Amino acid sequence: MNYSMIFYIIGWILDVEAALLVPSLAVSLIYHESCALAFFITIVLCLIPGVILVRKQPKNKVFYTREGSVTVALSWIVMSIMGSIPFLLSGSITNPVDALFETVSGFTTTGASILPAVEPLQHGILFWRSFTHWIGGMGVLVFLLCLLPLTGSGYHMNLMKAESPGPSVTKLVPKVQSTAKILYGLYLFLTVMEFVLLLVGQMPVFDSLCTVFGTAGTGGFGIKNDSFGSYSTYLQGVVTVFMILFGINFNVYFLFYMKKPKEALRCEEARWYLGIIAASILVITFFVRDFFDSLFLAFHHVAFQVASIITTTGFATVDFNLWPTIPKTILVLLMFIGACAGSTGGGIKVSRVVLLFRSLTKELSQSLHPNQVRKIHFEGRAVDHVVLRSVNVFMAAYILIFAISVLLIGIDNFDLVTNFTAVAATLNNIGPGLELVGPAQNFGLFSNFSKLVLTFDMLAGRLELFPLLLLFYRGTWKRF
Template sequence: MNYSMIFFIIGWVFIIEAALMAPSALVALLYSERSIWAFAAAIGLCLLLGVPLVRKQPANKVFYAKEGCVTVALSWIVMSLMGALPFVFSGVIPSIVDAMFETVSGFTTTGASILKDVEVLPRCMLFWRSFTHWIGGMGVLVFLLCLLPMSGGGYSMNLMKAESPGPSVSKLVPKVRSTAKLLYGLYVALSLLELTLLLLGSMPLLDALCTTFGTAGTGGFGIKNSSIGEYSAYIQSIVTIFMILFGINFNVYFLLYMRKPKEALRCEEAGWYLAIIAASTLIITVFIRNSFPDLATAFRHAAFQVGSIITTTGFSTVDFNVWPAVPRAILVLLMFIGACAGSTGGGIKVSRIVLLFRTMTREIGQIIHPHMVKKLKFEGRVVGQEVLRSVNAFMVAYVLIFAVSTLFVCLDGFDLVTSFTSVAATLNNIGPGLELVGPASNFSCFSDLSKIVLIFDMLAGRLEIFPLLVLFFRDTWKKF
């Protein structure tokens, strides 16, 4: 275990987080809010801890997958702890468990909240909550790779693989640092485009910034108690479109950027993703038609909620908890499916669902025709056993974590739908669930134990489970 490199990178995480808190402090200054001192104290503490760790670059830069997983997991834990300090220092969220829940929910782009009334928060705190979505959407270590010319031992790719969502991560261009820059460039460009369109819809600047952060990171923290429900149909439509866009694999945008539209259109995962959205929207529209004055309004709300749930954003325009059983069941299924690999969305991912389905049909085919040899293909390529093994292992870990988490949350004595969907909403990084954790409610009703379990679920879901689990194995910390 290369501890010196791990601490060196974590030191840079401290420093970068201090820099990322500065815009929130600026918002506090612009609005003359007293909470500015809370950000100043948190920034000072981050620098105090980070600067000593990066003063000397380690001589040994050998960095394997194990170190990559440990570094990513510890970085996200440290980042969440420090990110919770402004809430605690200002007294906005005095409980450290609640502050951690809110911050982890922000960085993991979950959007689940313990706050009962977000509109009473200072503007700087609203900005920081939403900005954590934007930071966590692409990943702070991917951002770190953009800034620092770190090379040696191939560890840059191990960091990117451990932090990026999806079954596999590949370099878009030969150098990892160039890949990280390109990803962030596309991320910023899409964010600026959405921000511009929201401003054209007469949305106030702060509202537009926070909404863009939540959409880009597929997070869902709103600055209104009604989430997006108070805004115009135009703004709701823009948010719907960009939620869906940010749920697409960024490789598609890279191919479009490289002027290869035919290859981009052949992306099989994106095709399935859009088909699921279209089918779900049409079915839900049929079932909720009588709840709205006209078909167009019903379609708009159905499309918004489908886009919000499958991309794991968590915004809402209406309380879908009161919809009929079939639309609610579809939304719960979409919670598990999630967005595309290589996007900012959470969930199991469309690619994994497709691979699992094809694996199942191949097994059934081999039962019927024992001597049949059929290679499993995806995106026009044969899928190797290593990828299938990884997908199967992910699903086993996912089911075990889901089951154990649900048992712990059930200790609070709430109904099964509340307990089940609270775990589904956090492990899949969605935000709202059903019943007591529906879009018109929050997670404040849970005990500290349940909140800690749900914090673990949010981190596990964002980091694709294994980087976090690696921390709990004794062999991880042995020196070989």
């Protein structure tokens, strides 16, 4: 284990987090708010260990998958702990466990909150809550790779794979650092596009920034107590479209950027993703049409909610907890499916669901024809056995973590729907669940123990399970 490189990268994470806290400090100063002092102190607390850790560059830059996974997991934990300090120092949240839950929910783009009301919060705190979504959406280590050659040549991919969502991560161009720059360039371009369109709809600048951060990172922290219900139909429509866009694999945008539209349009995962969204909207609209004044409004709000759930954003315009059973069931299923691999969305991912379905059909076919040789194809190529094995192992770990989490939070003695959807909402990085954790409720009712379990789920879901699980695996720390 190359500990010197791990601490070196964590040092850079702290330095970058200090820099990322500056905009929130600036917002606090603009609005003459007392939380400015909290942000200043947190920046200093990040810089002191950060500067010390990066002062000397390690001689040994060898960085394998093991180091990559450990570094990513520890970086996100350290980043979350430091990011929770402004909540505590400003008095916005007084319980350290609550502050950590809120911060992890932000960085992991979950959007689950323990706060019963957000409108009383100071602008600087609201800005930081939303900005954590944008930071975590593409990943802070991917951001670092844009700026610095952190590890030895050829080892950057071990960091990107550990942080980027999806069953398989590939380079867009030969150099990983160039790939990171392209990804963040596309991310920033879509962010600016949405920001401009929100301003056109006369949304205030502060509201637009916070909304864009939540949409781009598919996070969902609102700055209104009703989430997104009080905004105009136009603004809700813009956010609906961009939630869907940020849920698409960024490789598709890269192909358009490289002027290869035919290849981009052939992306099988994106077609499945858009097809699932369209089918869900039509079915749910049919069942809830009588809940609204017109068919258009029913379609509009259903489209917003379907986009919000499948992309794991978590914004809400209505309390879908009041809808009939079938629409709620579809939304819960969408929680598990999630967005595309290589997007800012969470969940199991559309590509994994498709591969699991095709693996099932292959096994059924081979049970009837044992001598048949049949390959599973996806995106026009035969899927390697290693990829299929990783998908199956991921699902096994996912089900195990899910079951244990539901069991553990059962200690609070809430109803099964609340517990089940609370774990689904956190492990899939969605935000709202059903019943006591519905869109009109919050997660503050859980005990500190349950909140820590759900905090673990949020981190595990964002990091695709294995980087976090490896911290608890004895073999990770053995010397070879």
